[in-house]
Amino acid sequence: MRILLYNPDNGVTRNFMPHLWMFLLKALTPAGHEVLLIDGNAQPMDEDGIARFVLEQNIGLVGIGAMTRMIAKAYRMADAIRAVGVPVVMGGPHVTEMADEALGRSGGPRHADAVALGEADDTWPKIVNDAAAGTLKDTYAPVDAFGQEQKPSLQSYPPIPWDTIDLAQFNIVPKMFYPMLQKIGAGWGTFRIIPVESGRGCPYGCEFCTVTGFFGDSIRFRTNKSVVDELLLLKARARSERGQIAVFFIDDNFAINVKRTKSLLRDIIAANAQVHWVAQISANLLRDEELVDLIAAAGGKWIFIGMESIDPANLKDVNKGFNKPGEYAAVLERLAQRNVFAITSFIFGMDNDTTGVADRTLHEIQNWPPGLPIFGLLTPLPATPLYKRLEAAGRLTRPKHWQEFIPFAMAHTPLRMTISEAHAEVKHGWAKSYSPAAIAKAVASIAHKPLGYRVNILIARLCFRGIYFPQMGRFAWAKTIAENRRTIFSLIKEAFTARRGSGQEPQEVGASAST
Ligand code: B12
Numbered sequence: 001m002r003i004l005l006y007n008p009d010n011g012v013t014r015n016f017m018p019h020l021w022m023f024l025l026k027a028l029t030p031a032g033h034e035v036l037l038i039d040g041n042a043q044p045m046d047e048d049g050i051a052r053f054v055l056e057q058n059i060g061l062v063g064i065g066a067m068t069r070m071i072a073k074a075y076r077m078a079d080a081i082r083a084v085g086v087p088v089v090m091g092g093p094h095v096t097e098m099a100d101e102a103l104g105r106s107g108g109p110r111h112a113d114a115v116a117l118g119e120a121d122d123t124w125p126k127i128v129n130d131a132a133a134g135t136l137k138d139t140y141a142p143v144d145a146f147g148q149e150q151k152p153s154l155q156s157y158p159p160i161p162w163d164t165i166d167l168a169q170f171n172i173v174p175k176m177f178y179p180m181l182q183k184i185g186a187g188w189g190t191f192r193i194i195p196v197e198s199g200r201g202c203p204y205g206c207e208f209c210t211v212t213g214f215f216g217d218s219i220r221f222r223t224n225k226s227v228v229d230e231l232l233l234l235k236a237r238a239r240s241e242r243g244q245i246a247v248f249f250i251d252d253n254f255a256i257n258v259k260r261t262k263s264l265l266r267d268i269i270a271a272n273a274q275v276h277w278v279a280q281i282s283a284n285l286l287r288d289e290e291l292v293d294l295i296a297a298a299g300g301k302w303i304f305i306g307m308e309s310i311d312p313a314n315l316k317d318v319n320k321g322f323n324k325p326g327e328y329a330a331v332l333e334r335l336a337q338r339n340v341f342a343i344t345s346f347i348f349g350m351d352n353d354t355t356g357v358a359d360r361t362l363h364e365i366q367n368w369p370p371g372l373p374i375f376g377l378l379t380p381l382p383a384t385p386l387y388k389r390l391e392a393a394g395r396l397t398r399p400k401h402w403q404e405f406i407p408f409a410m411a412h413t414p415l416r417m418t419i420s421e422a423h424a425e426v427k428h429g430w431a432k433s434y435s436p437a438a439i440a441k442a443v444a445s446i447a448h449k450p451l452g453y454r455v456n457i458l459i460a461r462l463c464f465r466g467i468y469f470p471q472m473g474r475f476a477w478a479k480t481i482a483e484n485r486r487t488i489f490s491l492i493k494e495a496f497t498a499r500r501g502s503g504q505e506p507q508e509v510g511a512s513a514s515t
């Protein structure tokens with residue numbers, strides 16, 4: 001049977017990084033089937049396009065995975081595929097919580113023939129076998145022989161064949177530049193950000209988060225060896241295609257067990273398996289100097305930190321009181337001293353937020369080492385404690401917000417400001433942080449560091465700007481580049497001056513930049 005795994009586009013950003021679930025399920029597919037992958041962010045498709053594709057390619061089963069924000073598109077694509085007679089199985093965090101919605105049992109139309117609940121590592125082979133036999137069931141739950149929920153242990157994680165897998169759709173380098181960039185220096189013909197997981201689960205239970213409910217609070221890890229082997233495979237692939245690879249460790253909290261994280265990082269260093277990587281780690285775990293030393297030595301370049309708010313009352317409200325705003329600056333400083341920078345994520349529209357929250361936050365940020373601030377709105381995702389609390393209080397203004405997804409729009413009323421005030425705060429945060437002046441300031445603030453780090457900050461800021469300000473077309477990119485031309489030209493000038501002075505190739509300077 002030919003199987004298509006499809007992830008819908010998010011409608012906001014493009015081809016930043018493929019989704020791990022597709023590669024994982026492909027690796028777990030029983031022998032004798034062929035699996036094709038399409039990520040809508042890399043290969044945009046509409047309903048007619050996908051229906052044509054499944055017929056032309058003789059696809060016998062389509063698997064669709066989606067977060068809540070892409071579910072409306074996922075349902076439309078599933079409807080189009082089912083309309084031409086091909087069965088659809090859906091999985092991922094949204095349909096796990098809203099299986100009845102996907103199966104048409106809650107009053108709406110049916111979108112999926114089957115739903116995989118929770119982690120599908122163990123159920124996927126059964127789904128494929130049932131589909132091939134024409135005996136697909138409505139739901140597949142990861143349970144043991146006694147009907148008890150069973151989480152995959154990750155100790156026997158399947159090797160993902162990164163050396164042979166077709167990654168043509170996942171190259172961040174624009175096509176027209178491939179041939180030229182492949183020839184120079186370390187090779188920039190391809191630049192891919194690859195998702196790798198080293199473990200699953202986070203016990204912290206923040207009120208707005210799906211993770212503790214979905215993955216459970218039992219934390220599971222892969223063996224160090226299997227992670228190291230995967231990094232070595234990726235490194236070899238980058239070398240063989242004269243390109244660059246960076247890894248995104250998608251673990252929700254990469255250092256949730258500090259002892260184990262240190263042991264993994266030591267093994268990465270010992271095996272010379274370092275690649276440039278990004279990971280998500282909560283601020284409280286970054287107090288440990290030895291951990292931060294190992295992060296830097298093992299290739300860590302960016303750490304995503306869910307700071308959420310600079311107001312302890314807000315943090316307490318959402319069960320994230322372990323975040324201490326008073327230590328944010330010191331945590332970021334500790335990272336920056338080792339040339340590791342942070343993606344700092346904030347949520348506005350929390351219950352204790354009032355107008356001016358963006359300026360108050362920006363005021364704090366300006367004293368921190370430069371990073372990538374991102375701003376979002378408190379969003380009640382289905383089945384989270386936050387959703388239940390707001391629903392019980394009658395505060396949901398769009399209880400099924402995912403059915404008509406609007407980027408950066410609230411679905412409930414905050415307590416101390418209006419919805420439109422909260423929207424304005426988010427807009428202000430983005431506009432101020434990603435203006436040409438702010439980008440120039442961020443780059444200048446590390447003027448004492450080697451050029452590569454400044455190039456890194458510049459490129460990352462230009463890309464992150466696109467999370468809020470639509471930047472998908474060539475025109476939008478040209479405009480962004482024109483607006484930031486002074487900063488761009490000053491770095492290019494410096495690179496060429498350095499090259500003339502030292503006889504070095506300019507791309508070697510840039511090569512130290514990662515994601
Ligand atoms: C990596 C990641 C991202 C990446 C996404 C890009 C990418 N290419 O992966 C980035 C950093 C960009 C991102 C951004 C966001 N993310 Co995110 N992200 C994750 C994260 C940390 C890991 C995802 C992952 O790969 N997990 C590992 C794989 C193996 O698990 P999985 O995807 O769930 O797949 C398993 C099962 O679900 C199932 N499955 C999944 N799909 C399918 C399909 C089929 C057919 C089948 C059978 C089974 C199946 O099988 C898999 C194996 O068991 C998750 C948290 C988490 N740990 O999952 C959050 C998570 C998915 N993100 C979340 C959110 C909310 C966001 C944002 C909206 C945050 C924001 N406010 O901006 C943005 C939106 C991005 C966008 N524009 O689309 C939520 C989604 C909740 C929900 N109900 O939708 C999660 C769960 C985290 C959370 N805090 O709750 N994210």
Ligand code: SF4
Pocket residue numbers: 202203204205206209210211212252253282306
């Ligand atoms: S620390 Fe992060 S992953 Fe863990 S529950 Fe809180 S928000 Fe979710």
